[in-house]
Amino acid sequence: MAETEGKTSKARPDFRSLATFWPYARAQKRRIAAALVALVVASLATLVLPVAVRRVIDVGFAGGERQLANSYFILLIGVVAVLALASSARFYLVMTVGERIVASLRADVFRHLTRLEPAFFDSSKAGDLVSRLTADTTQIKSTFASTASIALRNAIMALGALALMVATSPRLSAIVIGVIPLIVIPLVMSGRSVRRRARMAQDRLAEASAFAAEAVGAIRTMQSFGAARQTSARFEAASDEAYAASRGATASRALLSGVAIFLVSASVVCVLWTGATEVFDGRMSGGRLSQFILYAVLAASSLGQLSEVYGDISAAAGASGRLGEILAMKPAIAAPPHPRPMPEPSLGELAFEDVSFSYPGREASALHHLSFSIRPGERIALVGPSGAGKSTVLQLALRFYDPQGGRVMVDGVAGPEAEPDAWRERFALVPQEPTVFGVSVRDNIAYGRPGATQDEVEEAARLAAADGFIRELPEGYDTIVGERGVTLSGGQRQRLAIARAVLKDAPILLLDEATSALDSESERAVQDALDRLMRGRTTLVVAHRLATILSADRILVMEEGRIVEQGSHAELKARGGLYARLAALQFGLEAA
Numbered sequence: 001m002a003e004t005e006g007k008t009s010k011a012r013p014d015f016r017s018l019a020t021f022w023p024y025a026r027a028q029k030r031r032i033a034a035a036l037v038a039l040v041v042a043s044l045a046t047l048v049l050p051v052a053v054r055r056v057i058d059v060g061f062a063g064g065e066r067q068l069a070n071s072y073f074i075l076l077i078g079v080v081a082v083l084a085l086a087s088s089a090r091f092y093l094v095m096t097v098g099e100r101i102v103a104s105l106r107a108d109v110f111r112h113l114t115r116l117e118p119a120f121f122d123s124s125k126a127g128d129l130v131s132r133l134t135a136d137t138t139q140i141k142s143t144f145a146s147t148a149s150i151a152l153r154n155a156i157m158a159l160g161a162l163a164l165m166v167a168t169s170p171r172l173s174a175i176v177i178g179v180i181p182l183i184v185i186p187l188v189m190s191g192r193s194v195r196r197r198a199r200m201a202q203d204r205l206a207e208a209s210a211f212a213a214e215a216v217g218a219i220r221t222m223q224s225f226g227a228a229r230q231t232s233a234r235f236e237a238a239s240d241e242a243y244a245a246s247r248g249a250t251a252s253r254a255l256l257s258g259v260a261i262f263l264v265s266a267s268v269v270c271v272l273w274t275g276a277t278e279v280f281d282g283r284m285s286g287g288r289l290s291q292f293i294l295y296a297v298l299a300a301s302s303l304g305q306l307s308e309v310y311g312d313i314s315a316a317a318g319a320s321g322r323l324g325e326i327l328a329m330k331p332a333i334a335a336p337p338h339p340r341p342m343p344e345p346s347l348g349e350l351a352f353e354d355v356s357f358s359y360p361g362r363e364a365s366a367l368h369h370l371s372f373s374i375r376p377g378e379r380i381a382l383v384g385p386s387g388a389g390k391s392t393v394l395q396l397a398l399r400f401y402d403p404q405g406g407r408v409m410v411d412g413v414a415g416p417e418a419e420p421d422a423w424r425e426r427f428a429l430v431p432q433e434p435t436v437f438g439v440s441v442r443d444n445i446a447y448g449r450p451g452a453t454q455d456e457v458e459e460a461a462r463l464a465a466a467d468g469f470i471r472e473l474p475e476g477y478d479t480i481v482g483e484r485g486v487t488l489s490g491g492q493r494q495r496l497a498i499a500r501a502v503l504k505d506a507p508i509l510l511l512d513e514a515t516s517a518l519d520s521e522s523e524r525a526v527q528d529a530l531d532r533l534m535r536g537r538t539t540l541v542v543a544h545r546l547a548t549i550l551s552a553d554r555i556l557v558m559e560e561g562r563i564v565e566q567g568s569h570a571e572l573k574a575r576g577g578l579y580a581r582l583a584a585l586q587f588g589l590e591a592a
């Protein structure tokens with residue numbers, strides 16, 4: 001699979017994908033126009049230089065007119081100054097255009113990604129696209145900020161220098177143009193193999209880096225299995241392969257540059273030789289020969305730089321193709337053209353009506369004709385064996401997916417009729433493994449309500465039984481937590497998530513209780529916090545704790561995507577069915 005994807009990404013790039021930039025470039029048209037002016041001025045100044053040099057040599061040196069030579073020198077300094085100024089302006093303008101275009105593009109792609117349904121991120125293609133996002137935008141920036149201007153400048157210079165070469169000496173030009181194919185053909189042919197080898201080296205390097213990233217990510221598993229030595233050996237082998245491949249690429253590149261230097265220099269010597277004969281024979285002035293040589297060198301270096309541009313532009317085309325693919329994706333869960341307004345204030349009603357659902361790419365149904373409704377303020381516990389579909393019910397309630405059959409209703413409005421943000425406003429979720437962001441504790445709690453005051457945040461933390469441990473953190477509410485900050489225990493993370501839900505104060509609460517056991521003190525604190533959070537709120541909880549099911553108004557028992565029993569704890573226990581068996585097994589209650 002990865003193999004096929006790798007091959008496609010290396011296929012001939014589709015240059016039409018560069019059209020993705022058009023709207024971004026249009027927004028920068030003034031700067032681009034100014035950059036073009038600077039670029040043309042700099043190129044013209046460079047093209048004028050050889051004429052000034054010829055004048056200095058012919059009039060000054062050969063003609064012996066010192067005064068005139070001096071004024072040509074002054075002119076030369078003027079031209080050089082214009083060249084310098086225009087080059088600086090071009091560099092600044094082109095770089096900022098590139099940065100601006102890429103910044104807007106990056107922001108758009110990211111905004112778009114945040115709107116896509118979670119199912120998109122489950123696919124391997126998504127992983128590939130997202131992980132290349134940074135590399136792709138960087139590639140595009142370098143193409144815009146330097147390659148485009150290098151291409152344009154060198155195209156102007158190459159054309160200008162070639163035309164002026166012909167104007168300076170048609171005979172010498174004919175010789176130069178005759179030898180160009182002798183230089184270019186072998187270079188282009190060997191260039192292909194160099195590029196192929198360079199790509200192989202890059203692939204090996206990418207494999208080695210991916211291996212290292214995976215190993216470091218799984219450092220605990222690796223060390224606990226005593227697999228450090230074996231992992232290092234595998235990395236070393238991958239790294240050696242990368243070295244061998246890059247040595248091959250470097251060797252062919254070295255050979256290529258040697259051949260190129262020889263061919264180019266030998267042709268310059270030949271031309272110089274022929275030119276010198278003409279000077280000796282009095283058919284050409286020394287200054288004119290110098291002018292010609294300067295134009296030839298300019299043309300050669302411009303053409304040389306142009307040849308490198310193709311690779312860069314095709315890489316940018318590949319990168320923009322991938323970004324364009326993201327931008328072209330239509331979110332599966334989007335607002336309809338005329339969304340139905342949700343009633344205000346919220347009633348806090350949630351209902352599943354004959355809902356059938358299977359995950360994308362899965363044949364088996366996760367939910368079969370599921371129907372239930374929760375009245376405002378009611379507390380419902382979902383129980384059932386692993387894989388029964390309990391978490392799926394929460395995901396559908398939040399519209400991370402839409403069902404293939406039936407409908408999910410909130411406050412009398414069906415999912416597809418509503419605006420997704422307005423819909424999700426009505427829910428607060430406390431997941432099994434809460435996410436803690438790498439920001440302060442305060443910002444973590446205020447995540448669901450960014451404008452919340454310090455008092456509101458503290459009040460939410462108190463209700464979630466989190467205030468105590470937060471105050472003991474090194475910088476209290478300002479402590480940075482998460483991967484780069486202070487590590488929180490499982491129970492602390494849960495209480496932080498509960499505080500976040502308290503602050504959001506949504507009418508419907510979705511809870512996925514943690515299956516992993518906490519120590520009894522944390523367990524108590526979390527349970528108390530949850531009780532306070534659930535009070536008076538419509539609650540749907542995937543229950544793993546006895547206390548939770550005992551306090552539920554109603555229990556829905558799920559098995560293989562269906563509700564097989566429902567009722568109160570006492571009724572279900574008395575029935576002696578699946579619930580009674582689960583209660584005995586999971587919750588340690590005697591089966592009736």
Ligand SMILES: Nc1ncnc2c1ncn2[C@@H]1O[C@H](COP(=O)(O)OP(=O)(O)OP(=O)(O)O)[C@@H](O)[C@H]1O
Pocket residue numbers: 122359360362366384385386387388389390391392393
């Ligand atoms: N993202 C997904 N993509 C594909 N299939 C999934 C996905 N998530 C869950 N499933 C499948 O859907 C079915 C129901 O899973 P679900 O997670 O809802 O069960 P659960 O009752 O919550 O289980 P547990 O108690 O173990 O968390 C399972 O067969 C599972 O393999």
